[in-house]
Amino acid sequence: MPASPWLAAAPIALITAVPVLVLLGHLLHPDQVIWQHLWRHVLPELLVNTAWLALGVGLGVSLLGVSLAWLTAACDYPGRRFFAWALLLPLALPAYVTAFVWLGLLDFTGPLATWLRESWGIHWLPPIRSRAGVILVMVLALYPYVYLTARAAFQGMGPRLTEAAQSLGVPRWRAFFRVALPMARPGITAGVMLALMETLADFGTVSVFNYNTFTTAIYKAWFSMFSLPAAAQLASILIFFVFVVAVLENLARSRRSYAASTRASQIPARIALRGGGALLAFAWSAGVFGLAFVVPVLQIADWAAGVYAQDFDARYLGFAWHSLLLSALGALIVVALALVLGYAQRLRPTPAMRLTARLATLGYALPGTVLAVGIFIPVAWLDNQLIAFFRLDGQVLSGTLLIMLLAYCARFLAVGFGPVESGLSRITRSVDEAAQSLGVVGRRRLTRIHLPMLRASLLTALALAFVDIMKELPITLMTRPFGWDTLAVRVFEMTSEGEWERAALPAAVIVLVGLLPTYWLIKHTEHAHT
């Protein structure tokens, strides 16, 4: 840690702040005509739409994520070991691919509706292209964020709390609501915030459903009406909204403190479920896993098999390698920066520092393309300055891996910071004081005490960042060096002209490569305490 936490936190925050400010700079030349049009004809609908979407997805991911996390972390039932890691897998699927698969299966032209019409004469299915449909698909795609962070929180509790509650005669289910849930709140909130930011930034999924949100309006203003100022105006409203929510959430959290069990040597006794309870737990886990992962993957595999002979070639090794390398490097850097930022906030928990940390994570709520352009403009500017100064005959920064990785940090710092922050919040002052009284201070305290206690959180952050970067598209497209195509880029090449069946092949490989870290993560957190 440098002498002042600010020396560490400020540069990290700048990585995100610069692109955001570059965009907001366009507010200086407002585009009145377009803005008035948007205000009258577009904004009313999208405000309502975005609010419903955020509310629905927020509730949905909380319900699915927390219930499944509790079942796999604290209970025992048939299949628990498998579901513990399998329930993470939907993360590896790009959300818009899941959306397209479900739309294809459930829409009027899909197999189910056709079969009902032709065999039973039933002409009515609840419409999938509806608000409820978008929310459902998004929840299925995004609940793993909450599942993962809530699970880390439940695992970090240790057994004594629930034991204490039970010894006081509190029944088990009440102990969950009275003790476990409030204790896990920072972790759960971190996951819900991630899912909500992802929802607000999403363009692919809402496009598949033709559901108008802030993001679609931003794209429309910029790329259809050619008005960057209007797009920046919309983006600034979005950013402001997210920022306020993040700050409020942070205030609410900082007023309470959470203790964590520091006896990391004991495995909590699992609640063994029997009979009906076990059946319910199994059905719930299997149902979510089936809808969020098995069905989409079967459809993708079916499509991929159809185009395999025509499209699969030696280049796929290169695509997979690029995806792996970028995701691994990016995830490591994101988590390292998140850890530094988390520590800076811990050492200097002033309001200014908290605001800085919130600001640094805002990149996750911005639509990807908007952020990509926001990153590219200052990089190109810097390149132009260098070229002028040194009289070079080509760019130095653009199209280098360094810029690409920095851009990933601007987007995904939130993904690393959420788990790290909630992990740090559970290491109380008393831990530090105890360490100090034993003479364990400074670097030794970090390596001997903090890092082991943070292990689950760090692994969580790594896995999330890894999978997210692997699926990321706009920044990859904009900043990749010549010839550095990834699997996600292949998906884009196919879907942008509507060749979804051919996009299934790279999507299937993304899933295969994404399986590794999720499996590895859960295996390692299963026995990591706190």
Next chain:
Amino acid sequence: MRLIRTSLALLALSLTTAALAAEVVVYSARNEQLIKPLFDAYTKETGVTVKFVTDKEGPLMARLKAEGANTPADLFMTVDAGNLWQAAEEGLLQPVDSKSLQANIPAHLRDPGNEWFGLSVRARTIIYNPNKVKPGELSSYEDLADPKWKGRLCLRTSKKVYNQSLVAMMIKEYGEPKTEQIVRGWVANLATDPLPDDTKAMEAVAAGLCDVTLVNTYYFGRLMEKKPNLPLAIFWPNQNAKAPNAGVHVNVSGAGVTRHAKRRQEAIRLLEWLASDKAQNLYADVNLEYPVNPKVKPDPTVAAWGSFRQNLINVAEAGRLQTRAVMLMDRAGYK
């Protein structure tokens, strides 16, 4: 200080690709699978390497703009005249005075200022279900706003540029008030909310959810290759030469030389080659589009759809009026 400067400059030099020899750099919003075979053929024929980056057209334009005079790109390639027009409008392209381009590309499919050139043609036309519609019932784009089509029309979302261009061309022909009436008529006739893409719209017609829709010809070709038995047929609207808005609405994919191209001559050579007789088939057929060069015959699949009269208004108008078209569609409630 001077020493530091020199060594830094040397370092930077070693990092940049100084090889300006036989290569040309393309920024393309047309997909890799559609352009790579062409560029490979070009390299084989001329020995010139084509380096290319793909992305969506919006980000690519933002990129060109930010890079300014130092852009590595020599050629900008994209779909839709609206995007090409916008690139010219933003000052990202430069005029090219080329006899062969003017000879090979009809005047209404290239920029009047010679900054961009269409390379393939896609027609936006009517697709209908022959089990439910007789061709005699169909006539024009405007007619789909007639109440007789109530609950029988499917449309793709207004967010994609293809219907924006169609509406922009109608504004050029009829003015905004009348065009808005037509678009409102379309919306009133919709059988279901606008669909995410042309293929979904055609599948809805085949499934009987609606009877007619508007699509780009290559989507129709692609779907029929996969599922030849679908009850879908093609209709060429607005063929009455005496009526207003005569001719099928066409659009292009195309390219222009960037304003700050470092390899201007190479870029022009590649552009001329792409419009030439031998490359045109390769360029268009790979996506079941029409060659822009009238001397070149389309792919047999495409030729089988029959010939039609094109709307001869310059496609640049689609770009000029695009913003107004988008606003008009918003007002008309076309999502």
